[in-house]
Amino acid sequence: MEKSQLYAAIAAAVPEAATAEGKQFVELTVAPEKLKSVMGRLRDESNLSFDILVCLTGMDYGTDLGVVYHLRSYAFNHMAVVKTRISDRENPAVDSVCSIWPGAEYHEREVYDLLGIRFNDHPDLRRIFLDSTWGYPLRKDYKDDVNIVSK
Amino acid sequence: MKSVIEYFRGIFNGIKSLLVGMTVTGGYFFRPGTTLTQQYPDNRDTLVMFERFKGEVVMPHNEKNEHKCTGCGICEINCPNGSIEVIPATEVTEEGKKKRIIDKHIYHLGMCTFCGLCVKTCPSQALAFSQEFEHAVFDRTKLTKVLNQPGSKLMKGVE
């Protein structure tokens, strides 16, 4: 499927997401509360069937936090990027996609650990790398004078 | 009956596979000449490293104790770990102009990751990798090295 076709198919399947034909992949921007239903449809729609969660990245956009999902389809070998933005920096939360892709479990724990984004309904949301005394190091406003030496 | 045949075939194939494995190890046992172990401290004199081996960063000096470092500091900027510090000095040339030279080119071997960016980006090829690989010392401070030799000068013609 060509990218433009994929774009059209995605736009038809998930009308509530803002879809854009990005530089590399089709990009979708979804509100956090609609994320789970959008993701579910992206996986289950037979002409999309995004059944592989390639990558799950936590982002700090300065003002907002965000989560970026890279999805791939086994059958069609096409990719799409789903983005969601959370404006609440103090108590960020987004729905977990573990029930859709079980492989998301570790990714989400990592994002929780490094950026402090909570995932609702996550089976086992604990910090994965760092202990509880650390802040959230991948946030842009994270300060650590002891361990980070900037040139 | 079939299971009985399977049973004995299993035994036979199992023993055969074990014997095949034993021929490999036994083969090496009875051919002791095939050992490849390097007798490292003994072969120190004859051990030659590859010419591109990244042992440590050095600043080659010629026989007149001259180096090529102009003290521009590009290596310092490019080093990802901050293992290079260039301490510049100024020198008044014969024409009376002030010129930037190096006072000390400090290299922290303990922080170096041997990425090679300093050597690659040096505009005057003043740095190089040596084949020295025995870096062990008893004191961490000895890992901090001054690369330009005392009393050395900038090579003529290098800007």
Added chain:
Amino acid sequence: MEVKEKMGRLENEEYIINMGPQHPSTHGVLRLVVALKGEIVQRVEPHIGYIHRGIEKMCENLTYQQIIHLTDRMDYLSAHINNEAVCLTVEKALEIEVPERVKYIRTIMSELTRIQSHQLFWATFGMDLGGLTCFFYGLRDREKILDIFEESCGGRMIVSYNTPGGLMNDIHPNFQNRVKEFLKYFRGVIHEYDDLLTGNVIFQERSKGMGVMTKEEAIAWGLTGPTGRASGFSCDIRKHNPYSAYDKVTFREILYTEGDVFHRYLARMEEMRESMNIIDQLIDNIPEGPFTAKMKPVIKLPEGEYFQSVETARGELGVYIVSDGNKNPYRVKFRSPNFVNLAPLNLMARGSKIADLVAIGGSLDLIIPDIDR
């Protein structure tokens, strides 16, 4: 609170054993908290982060050239492929076409990296199962590839050979001869691997039917690399989204359907042979030309986001770079294959024995620095 939570999960009548961080079979500082009932594993809980270095955070303060040498230290057995992943991402962002010569050399180097990684896998996997001799044979053969690396790149494991736009320096004049010599040598000794381990009845009994992942599970968990392909998940990036010179070679994607320890092992064995075939096709045809494209000394990616996957020895490594137009990236994310492959360990090992847990862990071929990053 965190600690209490953990205690609550563990405090019951099960026999809790820590495997790791100081344990011979965890290949690094992975800690597995294993709940046992007799010899049977009830639950495995990986605890990671012992060597978390925050590479993603460090990248935010470094230029694109400087990032390369950090990626070496993630999956140190696929160092060259990791370098390549970042370089490909940067080149894609800058829309640079690298010279053909670079593509060929990168591909050959990647395949050599894959072979040496699988050799080490074979060595350590044999050792995990108690066949200590495997370790020495594997390392002996791996040494020859490391010598090839050292001659051209100057480093053995940590090669840092790629740079955005090309290579650090050209291949050594001896390179082609040495690679051919190695292929000849390795084709001659690879049968030892099969004789010693693959065919061995004890090994087969221990590995067949252990830690099974079905194709559906593998896809759902995102298992990639030989681990995924042993389950029938056709996930070879080289095949499906070719990069560098992979579109110029013909090779087989090793696929099995069983998804057990034995077939993960077999997939790696076959991949070594397939890698040798790939090198065969390329080694004599390296085109002449420059070893690097023309690059500015300071690389600034145009604003945007870039994602590129490559196939490392362990699976799909994705590099996701978000740039705000500066010389430093805004955010770098590495989708490391080991991190993903570790996740279903509990699923695989549940109900097997301790010895199987070691075999399953070994068959995933985990590199802990890549998990922790």
Added chain:
Amino acid sequence: MTNQALILFFLVGLIFVGVVILFSGLVAPRSTSPQKFDPYECGIPTKGTTWLQFNVGYYLFAILFLIFDAEIVFLFPWAVVMREVGMVAFIEISVFILILGLGLAYAWKKHALTWE
């Protein structure tokens, strides 16, 4: 002579180990670091008691062992006198072994020989 020799070997072993451990205890250093005395568990303090009720899957094997070890005890004297007694001994022991063999076959059939 034989009995004394048995005691002798027992004593030699005892003295050998005792003397060497004593000597080692005298010359070896002694540390006071409390961490060193912890049981090894990969650098993590042991959780729970070690001597917990341990589920071993081989009690059935232990029972079978008792049966067959007793069988061997009977087989040894039979083996010594078999030549003198002749074919009768063979038939008798065949019946004996057959009964035990049937027991083994039964255990096999009932999957008692698979570790659980």
Added chain:
Amino acid sequence: MEFSIYDFSSFTAWIDQSLRAAMSPGMAVAIEMLIIGVAILIFYAIVGLFLVYAERKVCALMQNRMGPNRVGPGGIFQTIADLVKLLFVELVPIKNADKILFSLAPYIVIIASFMAMGALPFAKGLHAIDLNIGVFYLMAVSSMGVVGVLLAGWASNNKYSLIGAMRIGAQIVSYEISVGMSLVTIVVLAGTMQLSEIVQAQQYGWFIFRGHIPALIAFVIFIVASTAETNRGPFDLAEAESELTAGFHTEYSGIRFAFFFLAEYINMFIVAAIATTVFFGGWMPFNVYGWEGFNKVMNFIPPFIWFLGKTGALIFLIMWFKWTFPRLRIDQLLTLEWKYFLPINIINVLIMALIVLLGWHW
């Protein structure tokens, strides 16, 4: 007084007579005991040290490397250097361990191996204990060492050790039967349990040749089962280092650990020596019927050398197993015993009995 290296009985008798002539009978026995004790101790130490060195060299060569080569010519003194080092290593008292059992365990493994060693017929007349139930005695004593291993694992207060101990428990209850059964097969053929008589019976051909295929099968099972009993090779589940770090001896340090190490090698020697005695004619030279010249040359080699040579070859075989095969899993270990060795062994004994009764053996 004349004695030959081919028959030590005259030599021992001469010692006995001269001692009895010089002093009271009680004193003489005491002196004899002392001589035997010291001799066996020295032999024990030499065998231990040499086997440790041999294993390291064998495994090195099989693994395509050099092995010890620094201390002495070819590294021959390496084990002595190791021993001295181990003597000077701290004996760490483990917190909450069962102190008595913990220190008792090395005694048991060493004493068991000593008692087994004493019953081996090294050469004609060179035989400290010649029981009429020698085979039985060896079986009993050599499996006693495993109890020490079990104790060590239990007493260490370490979870790995405990699992190792449990495994060795399973191993004892299984492979004891195989060892016994394969020895029964030979006792059927020999008609005696006295080791000296078994050796003597092999004067005109070793049992492995005379007993047809049943003897060969018995030998294979014996060597595999005794490898398992000595907790070695592919059967080293109790110390499986990839799962249990060091298994039952994880907590043992210094010379206490060295005793377990030593006992393992001595046990290997003992099982190889038993196999030599019952299958390979003990100290009997290799003779081929009709080749007079060849037999003369073979007979010229002293029996002591024959015995050690055959034992050494079998030890090499056991080492070869260890450095080639991956380790078995505990359930495979039991499967191998109960589903393969035991049925085969039972039938094997019966076939052997039939062969003996019908006079089909040579």
